[in-house]
Amino acid sequence: MQGSAPEQIYARDLACRRGDRLLFRRLSLAVGSGEAYHITGANGAGKTTLLRTIAGLADPYAGEAGFAGTAALIDDRLGLEADWPLARALAFWFALDRPSDEGAILERLRLADLADVPVRFLSTGQKKRACLARLIGQDAQVWLLDEPLSGLDSATQALVGALVAEHLASGGAALIASHQALDIHGLKTLAIEDYAPPGEAVPAAGPEAAA
Amino acid sequence: MIAKLLRRDLALFLPFAGRGAASSGAALPVVFFVAVAMLYPFAVGPDAPLLARTGGGVIWIAALLASILPLDRLVARDIELGIFDQLALRGITEETMMAIRLAAHWISFGPALMLASLPAAALLQLEGESVRLVILGLLAGTPGLAAIGLIIASLTASLRAGAALSGLLLIPLALPILIFGAGALARADAASLGFVAAISLGLVAIAPFAAGAAIRAVR
Numbered sequence: 056m057q058g059s060a061p062e063q064i065y066a067r068d069l070a071c072r073r074g075d076r077l078l079f080r081r082l083s084l085a086v087g088s089g090e091a092y093h094i095t096g097a098n099g100a101g102k103t104t105l106l107r108t109i110a111g112l113a114d115p116y117a118g119e120a121g122f123a124g125t126a127a128l129i130d131d132r133l134g135l136e137a138d139w140p141l142a143r144a145l146a147f148w149f150a151l152d153r154p155s156d157e158g159a160i161l162e163r164l165r166l167a168d169l170a171d172v173p174v175r176f177l178s179t180g181q182k183k184r185a186c187l188a189r190l191i192g193q194d195a196q197v198w199l200l201d202e203p204l205s206g207l208d209s210a211t212q213a214l215v216g217a218l219v220a221e222h223l224a225s226g227g228a229a230l231i232a233s234h235q236a237l238d239i240h241g242l243k244t245l246a247i248e249d250y251a252p253p254g255e256a257v258p259a260a261g262p263e264a265a266a
Numbered sequence: 267m268i269a270k271l272l273r274r275d276l277a278l279f280l281p282f283a284g285r286g287a288a289s290s291g292a293a294l295p296v297v298f299f300v301a302v303a304m305l306y307p308f309a310v311g312p313d314a315p316l317l318a319r320t321g322g323g324v325i326w327i328a329a330l331l332a333s334i335l336p337l338d339r340l341v342a343r344d345i346e347l348g349i350f351d352q353l354a355l356r357g358i359t360e361e362t363m364m365a366i367r368l369a370a371h372w373i374s375f376g377p378a379l380m381l382a383s384l385p386a387a388a389l390l391q392l393e394g395e396s397v398r399l400v401i402l403g404l405l406a407g408t409p410g411l412a413a414i415g416l417i418i419a420s421l422t423a424s425l426r427a428g429a430a431l432s433g434l435l436l437i438p439l440a441l442p443i444l445i446f447g448a449g450a451l452a453r454a455d456a457a458s459l460g461f462v463a464a465i466s467l468g469l470v471a472i473a474p475f476a477a478g479a480a481i482r483a484v485r
Contacts, residue, residue, distance in 0.1 A: 112351055132348025150270050
């Protein structure tokens with residue numbers, strides 16, 4: 056996954072499909088250190104697929120995509136053991152990722168009081184905060200955030216903005232797919248619909264569709 | 267890294283190892299296994315020679331069916347929760363995840379079944395040599411059952427009726443293990459346990475790759 060180019064996140068002539076439907080094609084993207092893109096698009100436009108393809112969790116239909124170094128992902132799946140208390144579920148990832156100060160992460164996301172609550176009893180916003188704790192603990196250069204603001208109150212939304220800003224300031228890169236407006240300085244926008252294929256046609260001729 | 271993953275898997279699958287709803291079902295295979303051995307004498311009557319002649323086969327059938335019980339939670343849950351995705355992002359291959367899962371799955375029911383076959387053998391009036399062959403047979407055969415179970419659980423993880431289907435799929439695939447394992451009892455001959463061990467070894471070697479490819483294909 057290591058690209059030879061200096062960019063931290065890259066996509067070259069990328070085309071992705073879900074099932075038989077081509078979502079987007081000819082998408083090229085280069086995100087360097089300290090940069091972030093806000094990916095916009097209607098439901099089903101391919102935002103999640105783009106993030107998963109860059110993460111290496113889905114195969115591109117044509118072209119290539121990837122990241123340099125390490126990447127962390129937040130999506131609609133918890134990534135935390137639902138039956139375990141929050142502290143134990145997070146401790147598993149902290150043991151793998153070895154963040155320098157676990158207590159500070161929990162404090163920052165106001166999770167310290169919830170340590171003994173099983174993850175499945177947490178509210179939507181609390182679960183999201185737990186995912187953010189996992190994200191920060193990973194200390195990855197690349198953040199791939201799929202709807203990080205959904206279900207969060209305005210104070211926590213601001214906190215997410217601050218966390219992303221800090222991540223960028225420390226030389227990281229981020230792709231953020233969101234329906235909400237993001238208040239992050241220097242954020243660029245990528246409208247995925249600009250790369251949508253004309254019509255809803257099923258690609259008949261194979262990878263040439265993206266060439 | 268491997269130790270941490272194995273510890274997590276064992277906490278999820280080993281009976282009584284972890285507290286909470288996740289592990290409460292983990293003792294079920296063993297309970298089921300002993301329950302079958304207990305019911306059989308009630309069903310066929312207290313005829314000691316008959317029980318001793320057929321009891322070994324009953325233990326093998328009970329072990330095979332018990333190995334089906336954990337399958338619905340074996341892989342599908344982690345896919346649903348996105349755990350495998352998060353591990354993959356940390357550079358851990360699906361094959362490694364599945365090899366660790368296979369070890370945890372076997373540890374959670376194999377040794378327990380071997381232990382439980384002692385009271386089961388007593389209930390079924392098995393003699394000393396038969397008990398030895400049953401326990402040796404389970405030692406050789408349960409890793410194979412675990413490997414088949416892991417492959418099937420991974421293949422059916424995305425299906426809605428996956429749990430019911432996995433039971434049906436495991437039975438024909440486990441037939442060779444059953445035939446040679448129970449056959450050793452009928453002839454009072456440990457040689458055919460060598461076949462069981464060989465089948466298990468082959469299955470254990472294939473399972474991480476087959477299951478890893480299956481969960482990659484699901485996402």
